[in-house]
Amino acid sequence: MVPQCDCATVHNLRVHARFHAPDAQVPGDLVLLPTEEAEHLTRVLRLKAGDSLRVFNGRGGEFDATVEQAGKSGVRVRLRSARQPAKEASVAITLAQAVLKGDKMDDVVRDAVMLGVAAIQPVVTERTEITRALLARGRRGDRWERIAISSAKQCGRATVPPILEPLEFPDLADALATLTLPQPALMFVEPDTGADASMLSEMDQSPQREATVIIGPEGGWASGEIERAASVCRMVTLGGRTLRADAMPVVALSALFTIWREF
Amino acid sequence: MVPQCDCATVHNLRVHARFHAPDAQVPGDLVLLPTEEAEHLTRVLRLKAGDSLRVFNGRGGEFDATVEQAGKSGVRVRLRSARQPAKEASVAITLAQAVLKGDKMDDVVRDAVMLGVAAIQPVVTERTEITRALLARGRRGDRWERIAISSAKQCGRATVPPILEPLEFPDLADALATLTLPQPALMFVEPDTGADASMLSEMDQSPQREATVIIGPEGGWASGEIERAASVCRMVTLGGRTLRADAMPVVALSALFTIWREF
Numbered sequence: 414m415v416p417q418c419d420c421a422t423v424h425n426l427r428v429h430a431r432f433h434a435p436d437a438q439v440p441g442d443l444v445l446l447p448t449e450e451a452e453h454l455t456r457v458l459r460l461k462a463g464d465s466l467r468v469f470n471g472r473g474g475e476f477d478a479t480v481e482q483a484g485k486s487g488v489r490v491r492l493r494s495a496r497q498p499a500k501e502a503s504v505a506i507t508l509a510q511a512v513l514k515g516d517k518m519d520d521v522v523r524d525a526v527m528l529g530v531a532a533i534q535p536v537v538t539e540r541t542e543i544t545r546a547l548l549a550r551g552r553r554g555d556r557w558e559r560i561a562i563s564s565a566k567q568c569g570r571a572t573v574p575p576i577l578e579p580l581e582f583p584d585l586a587d588a589l590a591t592l593t594l595p596q597p598a599l600m601f602v603e604p605d606t607g608a609d610a611s612m613l614s615e616m617d618q619s620p621q622r623e624a625t626v627i628i629g630p631e632g633g634w635a636s637g638e639i640e641r642a643a644s645v646c647r648m649v650t651l652g653g654r655t656l657r658a659d660a661m662p663v664v665a666l667s668a669l670f671t672i673w674r675e676f
Numbered sequence: 677m678v679p680q681c682d683c684a685t686v687h688n689l690r691v692h693a694r695f696h697a698p699d700a701q702v703p704g705d706l707v708l709l710p711t712e713e714a715e716h717l718t719r720v721l722r723l724k725a726g727d728s729l730r731v732f733n734g735r736g737g738e739f740d741a742t743v744e745q746a747g748k749s750g751v752r753v754r755l756r757s758a759r760q761p762a763k764e765a766s767v768a769i770t771l772a773q774a775v776l777k778g779d780k781m782d783d784v785v786r787d788a789v790m791l792g793v794a795a796i797q798p799v800v801t802e803r804t805e806i807t808r809a810l811l812a813r814g815r816r817g818d819r820w821e822r823i824a825i826s827s828a829k830q831c832g833r834a835t836v837p838p839i840l841e842p843l844e845f846p847d848l849a850d851a852l853a854t855l856t857l858p859q860p861a862l863m864f865v866e867p868d869t870g871a872d873a874s875m876l877s878e879m880d881q882s883p884q885r886e887a888t889v890i891i892g893p894e895g896g897w898a899s900g901e902i903e904r905a906a907s908v909c910r911m912v913t914l915g916g917r918t919l920r921a922d923a924m925p926v927v928a929l930s931a932l933f934t935i936w937r938e939f
Binding site: 499500524527528529567568569612613614651652653654655656657660663664667668670671672674675676 | 762763787790791792830831832875876877914915916917918919920923926927930931933934935937938939
């Protein structure tokens with residue numbers, strides 16, 4: 414189940430209602446909303462033909478629009494005019510996150526989108542307790558995509574970051590090894606792993622265009638993974654704290670957005 | 677209900693089991709564990725007389741100890757030797773947090789303790805949906821204290837930050853107005869409130885000894901509160917992002933610990 418609608422404020426201010434309309438392109442267009450969005454519009458917010466709304470296409474386009482038709486055959490909205498979308502972060506961070514247990518990965522997707530990542534790369538590591546086959550069978554990617562859309566709706570982003578196909582850790586490391594850009598890849602490790610890690614505050618803090626942030630599972634990294642990663646990315650730690658695995662992405666992203674002056 | 681024990685790793689490594697023993701003072705002492713801790717020790721981890729454990733007293737003391745007696749009359753442990761406690765943050769942050777709805781405040785307490793705050797000050801604001809009287813009747817302070825202890829157990833802190841008595845916002849503002857120390861008080865505001873707020877990156881980033889970080893409720897600050905606060909603290913924003921109220925404390929604390937070089 415996708416997280417419940419949490420837009421109590423929006424309910425009181427219908428003019429701010431905001432919907433995902435992936436087909437929205439240019440003002441004047443008549444656009445069909447996806448089924449889930451149409452149901453949110455008719456059943457939860459009870460908007461009707463003639464009501465105003467905002468739509469975003471998930472690729473940076475944001476529009477003022479009007480409900481033209483809201484019935485059993487779906488909801489169609491007319492794009493009135495383009496709006497300035499919320500500013501995206503100037504550093505494009507890909508969060509390479511080891512898949513966490515249960516619904517904790519859902520929260521990570523929701524929060525990473527809210528904070529402004531450019532993409533999410535789920536990773537299956539040695540201590541991840543689920544396989545890529547099970548992720549595919551459970552359609553977890555579809556679920557994470559719905560959560561990403563829902564988070565973008567709430568946080569005001571007009572861009573929905575893609576959820577990439579899950580990778581095994583060695584394949585992620587190989588991919589990082591082929592990067593020729595000056596893109597930093599940072600792997601967060603616990604202080605007691607013996608990895609040659611530096612504190613974030615010791616790191617080069619000059620602005621970046623792109624970065625990959627790699628975060629491990631509940632059981633931490635296996636020593637072979639730390640060895641493999643050492644040749645393709647910088648190892649960083651947040652000092653002596655022991656943080657919960659599911660809190661780590663928000664803390665790490667907040668710290669990096671601070672260092673790269675997004676806040 | 678206090679969050680469930682999440683120490684699966686600890687269960688496999690009993691030597692690392694760690695308990696709150698507020699009476700622990702000096703090596704040699706025989707100390708009675710509080711009831712909840714005794715139950716965790718006997719029922720969940722199934723430790724017995726002779727087993728090793730660690731205890732912390734919540735005031736910075738951490739000890740290696742041995743179970744001396746584990747029975748119906750309670751659990752007594754003998755302190756063997758003092759250990760070096762986990763390092764506390766060098767900036768003592770008080771999180772003044774508007775009480776959030778439902779169990780979201782519980783998560784804020786848990787995460788703020790994990791990140792390393794020195795104290796938590798619950799605040800009742802104009803848009804907080806619960807009164808101080810109801811908080812007292814529901815013994816919410818006791819509950820938050822148990823959550824703080826539980827979080828300290830998990831994250832390795834030997835210090836349990838106090839949960840202060842809830843204050844009304846005007847009383848918090850009055851208290852801040854009397855501070856003569858060079859202690860910064862920072863109030864986080866949404867970018868569209870019209871408050872004269874600066875980005876964190878524009879703020880004086882020199883190290884601090886103490887700070888108060890003030891974070892609002894789901895519905896945001898009332899305009900009178902922003903006016904009142906403007907004279908006693910600095911207003912800061914994290915830029916154009918709209919963050920969920922319950923995510924805000926972790927993001928803000930992570931950003932500030934980064935700026936003050938704790939990470």
